[in-house]
Amino acid sequence: MIPRRKPGRLDDVRSNGWLDAMKSSSPPSRKVQKESGIEDFSDDAKGVYSSWMFKYPSALSSFQQIVSHAKNKKIVIFLDYDGTLSPIVDDPDRAFISADMRSAVRDVANHFPTAIISGRSRDKVYQLVGLAELYYAGSHGMDIMVPIRNELCTNGSFIKCTDQQGKEVNLFQPAREFLPMIDEVYRILVNKTKEVEGAIVENHKFCASVHYRNVDENCWPALAQCVHDVLKGYPRLRQTHGRKVLEIRPIIDWDKGKAVEFLLESLGFRNSHDVLPIYIGDDRTDEDAFMVLRGRYQGYGILVSAVPKESNAIFSLRDTSEVQEFLGSLAETMENQEIYEMEEGDGTKGIL
Numbered sequence: 001m002i003p004r005r006k007p008g009r010l011d012d013v014r015s016n017g018w019l020d021a022m023k024s025s026s027p028p029s030r031k032v033q034k035e036s037g038i039e040d041f042s043d044d045a046k047g048v049y050s051s052w053m054f055k056y057p058s059a060l061s062s063f064q065q066i067v068s069h070a071k072n073k074k075i076v077i078f079l080d081y082d083g084t085l086s087p088i089v090d091d092p093d094r095a096f097i098s099a100d101m102r103s104a105v106r107d108v109a110n111h112f113p114t115a116i117i118s119g120r121s122r123d124k125v126y127q128l129v130g131l132a133e134l135y136y137a138g139s140h141g142m143d144i145m146v147p148i149r150n151e152l153c154t155n156g157s158f159i160k161c162t163d164q165q166g167k168e169v170n171l172f173q174p175a176r177e178f179l180p181m182i183d184e185v186y187r188i189l190v191n192k193t194k195e196v197e198g199a200i201v202e203n204h205k206f207c208a209s210v211h212y213r214n215v216d217e218n219c220w221p222a223l224a225q226c227v228h229d230v231l232k233g234y235p236r237l238r239q240t241h242g243r244k245v246l247e248i249r250p251i252i253d254w255d256k257g258k259a260v261e262f263l264l265e266s267l268g269f270r271n272s273h274d275v276l277p278i279y280i281g282d283d284r285t286d287e288d289a290f291m292v293l294r295g296r297y298q299g300y301g302i303l304v305s306a307v308p309k310e311s312n313a314i315f316s317l318r319d320t321s322e323v324q325e326f327l328g329s330l331a332e333t334m335e336n337q338e339i340y341e342m343e344e345g346d347g348t349k350g351i352l
C-alpha cells in the first residue's frame with residue numbers, strides 16, 4: 001500500500017492543519033450514512049439543524065422574499081455542479097445529473113442568464129450538464145467562456161475560439177501559463193499515489209484534484225504528506241480543501257467569487273442595482289462567491305447542506321432535490337408572470 005516513511009515525516013500535514021481539514025471536509029454521503037447506520041435523525045440532531053436554519057433560512061420557505069427583491073432587476077443564476085446539481089457519490093466519474101434536474105436547469109436558463117461555475121474542467125462539466133444555452137466556467141472559474149457579442153473587456157485578456165456548436169466565443173483563462181505545470185504535477189501525483197488504494201487524481205486543466213473519499217482513513221496522513229512533498233517543488237501552486245478532495249491550483253488571485261464578478265460584467269451588468277445574482281453551491285470554494293454576492297450586488301448565496309455549517313451564504317437548501325424544486329419554482333413564477341403580462345398588457349418588469 002503506502003510506502004513506509006521515516007518517523008516524523010508526517011509532521012508537516014499534522015502541524016499545518018491539513019489533517020483536521022481533511023477530516024472535517026465533508027460528511028459521508030447519504031448512502032454511506034444509511035449503510036453504516038450513522039444517519040442521525042435524533043431529536044437533538046433535528047433541533048441543531050432547525051436552529052441553524054434560523055441563521056440560514058430555507059430558500060424554499062423564503063421564496064417570496066427572494067422574488068420580491070428581484071422586482072425591476074434581472075436575476076442571474078450561478079450554479080455549482082458537484083453536490084448542487086448532482087449528489088455526492090464515491091466515484092467522481094459517475095456524478096451524473098438526473099434528467100429532471102437537467103430539465104429544471106434548462107427551464108430556468110430559458111428565463112434568466114445561467115452559468116455553471118465548477119472545480120471540474122470546463123469541457124468535463126459541459127459534457128456532464130449537456131446544455132448549450134448556459135455559460136460555463138471550469139477549473140474554479142479559471143476557464144470562462146463568454147459569447148463575443150457580450151464582450152466588454154477589450155484589454156487583450158480574451159482568446160477567440162469556437163464553442164462545441166461552432167459559434168465564435170471568447171475564452172478568459174487567467175492561469176493559462178500554468179497549463180504545463182498542472183499537467184506535470186498531475187502526472188507526478190498519479191505516479192506517486194498509484195499504490196494508495198482508493199486515491200483518484202484528476203486533471204482539470206488549470207487545477208488538479210486528489211480524492212481521498214475512498215481511501216482508508218489511516219492512510220490519509222501519508223497521502224496528504226505525499227501531496228505536500230510534491231508541492232514543495234512547486235512554490236507557485238497552492239493546495240485548498242474540497243469535499244474529501246485536495247485541490248491543487250495556481251497561486252493567482254482568482255476564485256469563484258472573481259469569476260462571478262467577471263461573468264456579471266461580461267454579461268453587461270455593470271450597474272449592480274440592475275441585477276440580482278443568485279448563487280447556489282455546497283462547497284468551501286463556493287464561499288468566495290457567496291462573499292462577493294453579499295457585497296455590492298446584494299445578491300443571494302444559497303448553501304446546499306444537510307448539516308449545519310458556517311457560511312457566507314444567506315439562505316440554505318438541504319440537498320439536490322431542494323435545489324431542483326427551487327429552480328423549478330423560479331421558472332414557474334417567471335412563466336406565470338409572462339402569461340399575466342400578455343393578458344394584462346402590463347409593462348411591469350422583473351418578477352412578481
Ligand SMILES: O=P(O)(O)OC[C@H]1O[C@H](O[C@H]2O[C@H](CO)[C@@H](O)[C@H](O)[C@H]2O)[C@H](O)[C@@H](O)[C@@H]1O
Pocket residue numbers: 080081082083087088089090091092093095117118119120202204209211213242243244245247283285
Ligand atoms: O465546484 P464543483 O463543481 O462542486 O467541483 C468540486 C469537486 O467536485 C468533484 O468532487 C466532489 O464530487 C465527487 C462526486 O460526487 C465526490 O466523489 C468527491 O468526493 C467530491 O469532492 C470533482 O471530482 C472534483 O475534481 C472537484 O474539484
